[in-house]
Amino acid sequence: MLAGKRILLIIGGGIAAFKSLDLIRRLREHGATVTPVLTKSAEEFVTPLSASALAAQKVYRDLFDLTDEAEMGHIELSRAADLVVVAPATADLMAKMAGGLANDLASTLLLATDKRVLIAPAMNVRMWEHPATQRNLGVLKEDGVLVVGPDEGDMACGEYGPGRMSEPLAIVAAVEDALVNGPLKGHHIVVTSGPTHEPIDPVRYIANRSSGAQGTAIARALSALGAKVSFITGPADVAPPDGVGVIKVQTAAQMADAVEAALPADAAVFAAAVADWRVKTASDKKMKKDGKSLPKLDFAENPDILAGVAQRKKNRPQLVVGFAAETDDVEANATAKRKRKGCDWIVANDVRPETGIMGGTENAVTLITKDGADAWPRLSKDQVAAKLAAKIAEALS
Ligand code: CTP
Numbered sequence: 001m002l003a004g005k006r007i008l009l010i011i012g013g014g015i016a017a018f019k020s021l022d023l024i025r026r027l028r029e030h031g032a033t034v035t036p037v038l039t040k041s042a043e044e045f046v047t048p049l050s051a052s053a054l055a056a057q058k059v060y061r062d063l064f065d066l067t068d069e070a071e072m073g074h075i076e077l078s079r080a081a082d083l084v085v086v087a088p089a090t091a092d093l094m095a096k097m098a099g100g101l102a103n104d105l106a107s108t109l110l111l112a113t114d115k116r117v118l119i120a121p122a123m124n125v126r127m128w129e130h131p132a133t134q135r136n137l138g139v140l141k142e143d144g145v146l147v148v149g150p151d152e153g154d155m156a157c158g159e160y161g162p163g164r165m166s167e168p169l170a171i172v173a174a175v176e177d178a179l180v181n182g183p184l185k186g187h188h189i190v191v192t193s194g195p196t197h198e199p200i201d202p203v204r205y206i207a208n209r210s211s212g213a214q215g216t217a218i219a220r221a222l223s224a225l226g227a228k229v230s231f232i233t234g235p236a237d238v239a240p241p242d243g244v245g246v247i248k249v250q251t252a253a254q255m256a257d258a259v260e261a262a263l264p265a266d267a268a269v270f271a272a273a274v275a276d277w278r279v280k281t282a283s284d285k286k287m288k289k290d291g292k293s294l295p296k297l298d299f300a301e302n303p304d305i306l307a308g309v310a311q312r313k314k315n316r317p318q319l320v321v322g323f324a325a326e327t328d329d330v331e332a333n334a335t336a337k338r339k340r341k342g343c344d345w346i347v348a349n350d351v352r353p354e355t356g357i358m359g360g361t362e363n364a365v366t367l368i369t370k371d372g373a374d375a376w377p378r379l380s381k382d383q384v385a386a387k388l389a390a391k392i393a394e395a396l397s
Contacts, residue, residue, distance in 0.1 A: 001180065002030040002175065003031035004031070005179050006081045007034045008037065008078065008085070008109065010109065011046065012087075013043075014088040016088035021050055021051065023168040032175070038060075048061060060105060078108075082115065083118060084109070086106075086117065086118070086119040087119070089120055089121045090121075098135075119145055120174075125161030128150060150162050150163050151164040151165070183397060187228070191268075194215060194233045195275070196235075196255055206277075212233055214271055214384065214385065215233065218271055221386045228245070230247065233246065235250060264315045275302060279299060310341055319345070322341055322345070323348070324348040330366060331366055334368045350364065364376070365384055
């Protein structure tokens with residue numbers, strides 16, 4: 001149920017932290033990848049070694065750990081997840097979250113993340129019922145933070161009442177609910193990604209530099225919001241995400257057929273760098289040099305998959321999103337491309353080699369819609385994907 005989902009688990013310092021070790025195990029049993037983060041006080045209750053061993057992942061503990069920063073900055077860490085879970089969420093952590101404090105790794109991640117956050121509060125009953133905690137809870141709920149528990153019962157401190165952290169399986173169910181019943185639940189979205197390979201002969205082909213990273217991140221982000229994703233990919237460098245339907249193709253013609261077969265869909269995102277031309281005279285035998293003449297290649301134009309889907313009368317997805325990889329006049333070219341192809345949105349980017357975007361981990365895009373151009377700051381491809389997925393969810397709601 002959670003196959004391919006990535007959870008950033010922040011473990012707060014409370015007696016319930018021992019249950020978080022079981023939570024790691026349960027989340028993994030359900031297919032999720034868990035990256036644990038321990039607060040300083042959590043380390044009084046569980047050891048980083050046990051959290052790391054159970055998660056089979058590195059545990060993050062310190063904001064100023066330079067090794068961590070070199071490997072993965074704290075901003076990236078906060079966003080390379082589908083959901084952030086805080087369990088146990090202590091009164092202190094809840095107060096920090098409600099007040100927007102960022103004075104240790106956990107609170108900084110919580111302030112920096114662009115993903116949804118689920119908290120499992122755990123504290124003494126008086127602390128839970130205190131007006132300050134209830135006020136913070138109200139603020140957090142208004143901010144869109146999801147809450148599971150606390151349960152009522154005997155507490156480690158000898159008192160009785162609400163304040164016990166929910167059982168690990170109840171937290172897993174809340175995680176599933178957040179990820180599977182997201183705003184895109186019940187929506188089918190087709191995503192194309194990667195380059196296409198157009199054969200010259202059985203061993204040679206024409207291709208381009210697309211790594212498939214942006215399309216893959218978009219498929220993952222849409223799936224994290226609960227969409228059923230049909231991911232149609234050419235031969236990409238990055239592995240396809242788990243938890244989505246993957247259809248692997250080589251050529252533009254195969255990609256066009258796969259898109260056709262995947263429709264109907266509520267939305268379609270065409271992130272693939274489709275080759276515009278194929279070799280008309282592709283040989284079914286390996287071409288040999290004869291020492292005299294050079295081979296002559298005749299080209300034929302490939303079907304424009306995006307334009308074909310955007311302009312169809314029957315079964316047109318409600319939202320059709322294209323990409324425009326440009327090297328000059330990005331906004332003007334992409335605006336013209338949106339009109340020419342008939343799609344609703346164009347995600348335009350500047351792929352001049354000096355931008356390092358093609359094949360890199362970051363992207364600087366401008367979203368072109370009928371209302372104009374919105375230039376986003378340079379973000380990681382995961383962040384671009386999350387922002388785009390949220391906009392798609394808004395448009396389909
Ligand atoms: N696209 C497609 N099928 C094609 C070519 C492109 O679906 N045969 C889609 C891409 O996935 C992308 C968009 O069209 O979403 C823009 O592609 P691009 O190659 O940048 O545009 P072109 O039509 O090739 O325009 P130009 O050559 O003028 O840049």
